[in-house]
Amino acid sequence: xxxxxxxxxxxxALALFWSRAxxxxxxxxxxxxxxVMVASAILAPWIAPHDPLEQDIIARLEPPSxxxxxxxxxxxxDILSRILWGGRVSLFVSTSAVLIAMVVGSAIGILAGYIGxxxxxxxxxxxxxxxxxxSLIMGLLVVAMxxxxxxxxxxxxxxxxxxxxxxxxRAPTLVIKERxxxxxxxxxxxxxxxxxxxxILPNVASEVMVMASLWLATAIRTEASLSFIGLxxxxxxxxxxxxxREGFENILDAPWLSIFxxxxxxxxxxxxxxxxxxxxxxxxPRLRHE
Amino acid sequence: xxxxxLKRLLVALPTLLAVLTIVFLFxxxxxxxxxxxxxxxxxxxxxxxxxxxxxxxxxxxxxxxxDFMLMVLSGDLGKSMLTSRPILQEVxxxxxxxxxxxxxSLTIGVVVGVPLGIVSAKQRxxxxxxxxxxxxxxxxxxxxxxxxxxxxxxxxxxxxxxxxISSAALDDPEARLRALALPAFNLGLIMxxxxxxxxxxxxxxxxxxxxIRTARxxxxxxxxxxxxxxxxxxxxxVVTVVGLYLGVLIGNSxxxxxxxxxxxxxxxxxxxxxxxxxxxxQGLMVIYAFIIVLCxxxxxxTYGLIDPRVKRQ
Numbered sequence: 001x002x003x004x005x006x007x008x009x010x011x012x013a014l015a016l017f018w019s020r021a022x023x024x025x026x027x028x029x030x031x032x033x034x035x036v037m038v039a040s041a042i043l044a045p046w047i048a049p050h051d052p053l054e055q056d057i058i059a060r061l062e063p064p065s066x067x068x069x070x071x072x073x074x075x076x077x078d079i080l081s082r083i084l085w086g087g088r089v090s091l092f093v094s095t096s097a098v099l100i101a102m103v104v105g106s107a108i109g110i111l112a113g114y115i116g117x118x119x120x121x122x123x124x125x126x127x128x129x130x131x132x133x134x135s136l137i138m139g140l141l142v143v144a145m146x147x148x149x150x151x152x153x154x155x156x157x158x159x160x161x162x163x164x165x166x167x168x169x170r171a172p173t174l175v176i177k178e179r180x181x182x183x184x185x186x187x188x189x190x191x192x193x194x195x196x197x198x199x200i201l202p203n204v205a206s207e208v209m210v211m212a213s214l215w216l217a218t219a220i221r222t223e224a225s226l227s228f229i230g231l232x233x234x235x236x237x238x239x240x241x242x243x244x245r246e247g248f249e250n251i252l253d254a255p256w257l258s259i260f261x262x263x264x265x266x267x268x269x270x271x272x273x274x275x276x277x278x279x280x281x282x283x284x285p286r287l288r289h290e
Numbered sequence: 291x292x293x294x295x296l297k298r299l300l301v302a303l304p305t306l307l308a309v310l311t312i313v314f315l316f317x318x319x320x321x322x323x324x325x326x327x328x329x330x331x332x333x334x335x336x337x338x339x340x341x342x343x344x345x346x347x348x349x350x351x352x353x354x355x356x357d358f359m360l361m362v363l364s365g366d367l368g369k370s371m372l373t374s375r376p377i378l379q380e381v382x383x384x385x386x387x388x389x390x391x392x393x394x395s396l397t398i399g400v401v402v403g404v405p406l407g408i409v410s411a412k413q414r415x416x417x418x419x420x421x422x423x424x425x426x427x428x429x430x431x432x433x434x435x436x437x438x439x440x441x442x443x444x445x446x447x448x449x450x451x452x453x454x455i456s457s458a459a460l461d462d463p464e465a466r467l468r469a470l471a472l473p474a475f476n477l478g479l480i481m482x483x484x485x486x487x488x489x490x491x492x493x494x495x496x497x498x499x500x501x502i503r504t505a506r507x508x509x510x511x512x513x514x515x516x517x518x519x520x521x522x523x524x525x526x527x528v529v530t531v532v533g534l535y536l537g538v539l540i541g542n543s544x545x546x547x548x549x550x551x552x553x554x555x556x557x558x559x560x561x562x563x564x565x566x567x568x569x570x571x572q573g574l575m576v577i578y579a580f581i582i583v584l585c586x587x588x589x590x591x592t593y594g595l596i597d598p599r600v601k602r603q
Contacts, residue, residue, distance in 0.1 A: 129308045132582050136541030141316055141575060144563050221433045225545055228435045229560055241435075248439050248549065255443055262436045269431035 024281075030274025037268050041087035050078035052085040052238050063256060070260045073246055079257065082238035083264050089239045090268075093150060094219035097157035102212050104158070105165020110196050110204060112166065113173030124170065127163040135160035139222050143231045150233055157222050161215050168211045169204050176203050210279045217272035224265055240265050294594050302587045309579040314358050317572050345568070367573035372565050377573035380558065388554040391543055392536075394474035399481025400532065404525075406482070407489025408516065414494065422486055429483025434542035438476045438549035445472060473550045477542055481535060488531040492524040499523075525596055533589025537582060 040047065055075045062072040070079040112123040130138075135157075142156035176182060177200065185195050226232045227241025235242060240261045247258025325333075325341040342348050346357055361368065367377040410422035446452045452472045453465075496502065497520055505519045506512075544556030551557075555574065562570040 125308070129305065129312060132305075132309065132537065132586060133312075133578075134537035134541030134582075136538075136544065137578055140544070140559065140563070141313075141571075144571060145316060217431075224433055225435060228545065229548065229563075231563065244436065244439060251439070251443060252447065255447075258439050258443070262440060265433060265436055266431055269433070270427065273427060273430050 024278055026274045027278025027281075030271045030276075030278060033267055033271025034275055037087060037271060038091065040084055041091045044081075044084040044088050048078075048081035048084045050081040052077060052081040053236050054078075063254070071254070071256045073243070073257055074250060074254075077238075079243075079260055082243060083240070083261055086238040086240045086243060086261065087264065087268075089150075089233055089237060090220055090223055093153055093223050093233070094157065094216055096154045097219050097223075098161060098212050098215050100154065100158035101161035101165050101215065102208060105162040106169040106201075106204065106208050108162065109166035109169025109171075110173050110200055113170040114177055114192070114196055114200065116174075120170075124166070127166045130159075131163040131167075133160075135218065135222055136225055139226055140229070140231065143226060148226075148231050148234060153223065153226065153232060156226075157219050160222065161219065164215065165208060165211060168207055172204050172207060173200055176200050210276070213272070213279050214276040217269055217276060220265070220268060220272070295591060298587055298590050298594075301590075302583055305586065306579065306583045309583060310359065310362060310576065311355075313572070313575040313579055314355055317575065362576055367576060368569045370562075370567055370570045370573075372562075372567045372570065377570055380570070381555070381573070381577055384553045384555060384558055387552055388543055388547070388556070390470060391473055391477065391546065391552065391554065392539055394470055395477030395481055395539060395543075396532070396536070398474060398478030399485050402478070403482040403485025404489050404528065407486045407528075408493055408521065408524075410486065410490045411493035411497065412516065419490075422490070426483040426486040429479045430487075432479070433545075434477065434480060435545040435549055437479060438473070438546050441472055441476055442549060469550075469552070473546045473552055476550075477539060477546050480542060481532075481539060484531055484535050484538075485528060488528050489524065492527045493520060496520045496524045522596065526593070529589060529592050529596060533585065533592070536585045536589070540578070540581060540585075 055077055056072065057075075060072065060074055064071045070083070072078060073082070108123060108127070112120045138160050139156045142159060143152055146152040146156070182195055182199055185199055190199075223232065224239070224241035224244075227239040228245050230242075230245065232239050232241050243261040244258045244265075247254070247256075247261065250257050325338045325345065325347060346354055349357070365378070367381075369375060370377055370380060373380070406422045406425070410419045413419050453469055502515060502520055505515050510519070543554065544559060546552070547554040547556035548560060555577070558570070559574050561567070562574060
């Protein structure tokens, strides 16, 4: 009996996305920007011209030059190298946070939708309350209580994104659990776990993935904001938020200190937003036939 | 309308209770000993014990929960551990600044964003539409503190149009307005981006409805169709978004207040974080909980104003 396979996949959002991305200039630009950022973050150890932590007391607060392409900070550290390494931290923290939120949130959403009844109502009411908290305030609270470390930062940012994932996973589950193939699975004696994991999850996955791409931008923003406030990864590890903070403190003498990491964040956010819009348009049935 | 408001208030109470419970759980159940966090690793056992006693951390969790709820109900949030002044008093002193900033940026966002979205939808794929979409994309992409730092750099330091530090001379109305301008514009840009976007897509949706075609067919002038027939229906999702992003606005006001050195809840919260002012943090979270529930309530009521169907439910 276990060899029976029920084909439950609908035409993938990804395929639609590719066909649209080739036509839509914005999505293509977004994709390129995001890929450049990911590549530079991964390749930071090889392409960074200097050690991001190496201090050069003689070259403090130097404006951009041939040796230091984007100048140096108050400790004489190379800004370009710190931006490249900082991207690694931002990307790692936000991707991990979104992955955790995606797994936990989808599990909650599918369970709530599948079980239904009182469990569904109570769970979703909790999610609504969680959702009503501004993510920055919640992140602030959690990191303040747990103490700033990479793991706590990931947990805090992840927690702020659980509720939206639960919501987005629950809605299609409600529809799918009534479909014939789920009923067939039940009739054949499949366990609830198997039905949820093998038959419902793949149908929910595409919407969850789109949500993930949109939340990645939010996660990066929250991470940078927390670092800016001083609740991010501890110095001397470079992060974009803490670099802008340092630049802000020296804004009158060395404006480039805050300008360059700001541009880095801006490029990433633009890229992710353009890409997220493209993904969303590809999955929005109202826009498919435009 | 009064019955509707009362009903909404009744619904808001359990939400408030739930939010307060979450605050309590966050503060108490978080791993790590608050007494240790406040006093540091090197504190003596006696000092830790005394502080736990003082904060009521020795009691069982349910007793702490009852204490907490009673405290909130009685309207007394305790004293700041740092300044030993009542927390409510400290909050009341700075709250007007945060409210002023939030309301000003909300106004900028709605007053500029809604017309921008409407025109953008009317001239779909024209040059104005592209312009409005680029503006809203930029607004969505800037983290609040990044745009704040850049604005400070350009308009306050380079061009000297506005004061660098916003808190000076707050008794003078003109100076106060000048001090408010940059922070409000900074936050307003974020709101504007969301509002423009939603108004545009909502208008596009409504304009293809049957009743719009009917209105056009019976000869209603184009301007009337847009402003009377379409807009009122298109505004419903806009209100949802404004309500939803009021939270984002409150979060981002923290960052804006820090950059522009404005008094407000944001500076209070960061000060409390840096000084490990545990009671102040808890009090501020309660205040935020109230603000969030209040925002949701206001959003619900606006629905009632715009959409007669909501009231009848």
